[in-house]
Amino acid sequence: VCLTCCSRESMLRINQICHKNGIKFFTGDVFGYHGYMFADLGDHEFVEEKPKVAKASSGLEDGPEAKRARLDPAETTMVKK
Numbered sequence: 001v002c003l004t005c006c007s008r009e010s011m012l013r014i015n016q017i018c019h020k021n022g023i024k025f026f027t028g029d030v031f032g033y034h035g036y037m038f039a040d041l042g043d044h045e046f047v048e049e050k051p052k053v054a055k056a057s058s059g060l061e062d063g064p065e066a067k068r069a070r071l072d073p074a075e076t077t078m079v080k081k
Contacts, residue, residue, distance in 0.1 A: 003027040015040055048079045 001018050003011060004027065011027050018025040019040055028037035052075040 001025050004029050049076050050079050052077050
C-alpha cells in the first residue's frame with residue numbers, strides 16, 4: 001500500500017491494518033523543500049554485498065602486515081540477511 005496526502009491518524013490506522021495482515025506499507029509527502037518517507041516492510045529478507053577477504057599467503061611474510069586481512073575489491077560475495 002502506498003499512501004500520501006493523508007492525516008497522521010489515517011496513516012497510523014492504515015499502517016496498523018497493513019502490519020497486522022502482512023502487507024507492506026509506504027507513506028510519504030513533500031512540503032516545499034522538505035519531505036518524509038516511511039516504509040513498514042514487516043519481516044523481510046535482503047542481500048548485502050561484501051568484499052571477499054583474500055587468504056593470507058603461506059610465504060615467508062611475518063609480522064602485523066602479514067596477519068592483516070586483505071580485501072580484494074574485484075571479488076565480492078552476497079550475504080543474505
